[in-house]
Amino acid sequence: MWIRKTSFRSLVIMVVLLLTVGSFLLPWLRVPLFASSPPQCVLYAVHDEHLRDSQLITVDLTTGVVAPLGPLHEKVDLEGLDFNPSTLELVASGGMDGREPSKLYSVDTSTGDITLVDVIHDMDNTPFYEVASLAFRADGTLWGFAAEGDPARRGILRIDPTTAEATLMASSTLDVEAIAWTPDGATLWMAVRKQLYSWTPGGMVQAGPSFPDLPSAIEGLEFRRDGVLMATFHNVGKVLIAMLDVNTGQILEIKDYDSPDFYDIESLTWPEPCEFPGLTPTPTVPATATATATPIPPTAAATATPVPPTATATATPVPPTATATPVPPTTTATPVPPTATASPTPGGPNGDATHTPTPTPTETAAPPTATATPTPPPSTATPTATPVIGGPPVTWGYYLPIVVFHPPAISCDDIPWGCRTP
Numbered sequence: 001m002w003i004r005k006t007s008f009r010s011l012v013i014m015v016v017l018l019l020t021v022g023s024f025l026l027p028w029l030r031v032p033l034f035a036s037s038p039p040q041c042v043l044y045a046v047h048d049e050h051l052r053d054s055q056l057i058t059v060d061l062t063t064g065v066v067a068p069l070g071p072l073h074e075k076v077d078l079e080g081l082d083f084n085p086s087t088l089e090l091v092a093s094g095g096m097d098g099r100e101p102s103k104l105y106s107v108d109t110s111t112g113d114i115t116l117v118d119v120i121h122d123m124d125n126t127p128f129y130e131v132a133s134l135a136f137r138a139d140g141t142l143w144g145f146a147a148e149g150d151p152a153r154r155g156i157l158r159i160d161p162t163t164a165e166a167t168l169m170a171s172s173t174l175d176v177e178a179i180a181w182t183p184d185g186a187t188l189w190m191a192v193r194k195q196l197y198s199w200t201p202g203g204m205v206q207a208g209p210s211f212p213d214l215p216s217a218i219e220g221l222e223f224r225r226d227g228v229l230m231a232t233f234h235n236v237g238k239v240l241i242a243m244l245d246v247n248t249g250q251i252l253e254i255k256d257y258d259s260p261d262f263y264d265i266e267s268l269t270w271p272e273p274c275e276f277p278g279l280t281p282t283p284t285v286p287a288t289a290t291a292t293a294t295p296i297p298p299t300a301a302a303t304a305t306p307v308p309p310t311a312t313a314t315a316t317p318v319p320p321t322a323t324a325t326p327v328p329p330t331t332t333a334t335p336v337p338p339t340a341t342a343s344p345t346p347g348g349p350n351g352d353a354t355h356t357p358t359p360t361p362t363e364t365a366a367p368p369t370a371t372a373t374p375t376p377p378p379s380t381a382t383p384t385a386t387p388v389i390g391g392p393p394v395t396w397g398y399y400l401p402i403v404v405f406h407p408p409a410i411s412c413d414d415i416p417w418g419c420r421t422p
Contacts, residue, residue, distance in 0.1 A: 039088060039109040041274035044069070045220065045232065045239070046078045046092070047262040054078035054094075056112045057262050059239060062277045066239055066259035070112015078105070078114075080134030080144060081220075081267040084161065088271060091142065091161055093120065093131045098148030101127030104164040118164035120144070120157070128157060128166055133178045133221070133267060138185035143169075145176040145190065156188065156199060172205050178267065180221035180229065189229065189246060191218035196246060209249030215240060220268040224276050228252065232265035239265060 043059040054076050056069040080093035090107040092114060104117040120128045130148030137143060142159045144166065155171040156179075178191040189208065190197045194217060196208035211218075220232035229244040239257040244250070270276070 039083070039090065039271045041271060041277075043241075043268055043270055044081060044083075044090065044109070045262075045268040046081050046266045048077075048079075048264040048266045052077055052096075054266075055262065056107065057239075059241075059257055059268075061255075064257055066257050066262055068112075068262075070108075073114060076114070079132040079219075079266045081107075082134045082136050082142075082222075082269045083271055084136050084140060084142070085138065085272040086140040088273075089161070090269070091117075091134060092267075093134050093144060095130040095132045095148075098130040100129075102129060102131035102144075102146070104159065104161070117162070120146075120159060120164050120166050122153075122166060122168070126153075128153060131157065131159075131166075133176065134159075135179045135181050135188065135221075137181045138183065143179065143181070143188065145172075145179050147174070147176050156205075169201070170199060170205065174205070177217065177219045177234075178221040178231070180223050183223055183225055183227060189221060189223075191221055191231070193217040196244075198246075209246060211242075211244060211249070211251060213251060214242060215254075219264075219266050222268050222270055224270075230268065230270075232268050235264045237263045239263070241268070 040058065043061060045057050045059060047055040047057050049055050049072060052075050054073045056073075056078070057066060058069050059066050077094050077096045078092045079095045081090070083090055090109050092105045092107050094103045094105065096102075102120045104120050105114040106117055107114050120131050122128070128144075128146040128149060131144040131146050133145055135143050142161045144157045144159050146154050146157055146166075146168075148154070151173050152171065153168060154173050156169045157166040158169050159166040174190065174192050174197065176190045176192055176197075180189050181187070182189070186200065188199045188201075190199070190205075194212055194214050195210045197205050198208045199205045214231070214233065216233040216236045218231045219234045220230075222230045224230060224243075227246075229246050231242045231244055233240055233242075237260065239259045239262055241255045241257070243252040243254075245252055
């Protein structure tokens with residue numbers, strides 16, 4: 001019965017540990033617990049066909065192949081697109097250029113089919129218009145920008161991805177076409193044609209760098225993990241992806257994917273667990289941060305160096321002081337009368353007590369120097385007396401600590417193998 005209870009308890013403990021570890025690891029890895037069809041490691045985008053129709057596409061950044069994903073969605077103006085970093089669910093928004101309320105959709109990454117979640121609305125069920133871009137933050141919250149409708153209801157939205165209910169977080173009348181959160185979730189970047197704007201929660205919308213040399217107006221934004229901002233463009237005849245440095249305002253690179261069938265890319269997104277193959281530009285910020293942190297280790301090392309020499313020099317003079325004082329009194333007072341009477345030969349090693357103390361301090365000076373550091377007084381007295389008396393070594397004194405540590409409440413009858421009594 002006891003064995004069964006123990007096995008059951010062990011099983012329960014193992015299950016609890018697995019669930020606890022999994023609850024911490026799964027969010028960190030950003031992999032859903034039950035993923036029926038995980039997305040491929042390709043770029044997902046939306047092509048605007050004939051202004052009112054939309055085609056989902058994929059771009060293989062390794063091979064350069066651009067392919068349609070699913071059927072053409074007629075009279076569905078998809079514009080925003082992004083992956084949920086926690087669940088890897090792909091969501092999209094439709095705008096219809098402000099002629100109809102914006103809608104939120106769920107997208108099947110295997111078939112390209114879309115499912116309507118609801119009209120994007122506030123808590124009073126009033127709709128928002130022209131939510132042309134979507135962006136998930138690092139914490140899993142969904143954000144958008146309402147670019148049309150009542151000016152008092154235009155601006156940055158936080159959207160519930162399961163109900164499409166939205167809250168206006170910051171008012172703005174900018175004609176924003178694309179938004180993207182930085183990888184750390186600190187700043188939301190927005191694009192108005194070739195001009196970037198930034199917003200930090202709780203602050204105001206600020207103008208950022210402009211990129212006049214870009215081929216067309218920006219319509220899609222997505223941050224890479226290294227802080228490089230990817231951008232796609234309106235009606236340029238092919239799929240073009242630019243890499244932008246938002247800190248320096250530089251165009252790092254423009255990748256050309258020859259795809260005449262798909263040329264007006266409204267939005268783009270990349271699955272969070274995947275790496276970016278073939279995109280190698282390095283942003284400016286990481287290099288600056290690395291150089292700043294370099295001088296810290298030498299400073300800490302130089303401060304700790306002088307400590308050991310100080311401690312060694314202080315402890316050195318202690319043993320000579322303790323050794324020199326007690327040796328002469330001990331050797332002179334103890335064995336003089338008995339030794340002189342018993343030995344008639346004055347020239348022998350034990351014949352004259354007054355000659356014995358003279359060599360003794362010289363011989364005992366070396367041992368105390370080695371043993372004086374841990375316990376100077378006890379070690380000095382014991383070895384000094386042993387060579388002078390010439391009797392048996394005083395080893396009984398080392399058994400005293402063993403007797404002291406015996407628990408007083410235990411008797412000899414309680415110990416199976418008995419006790420040694422003196």
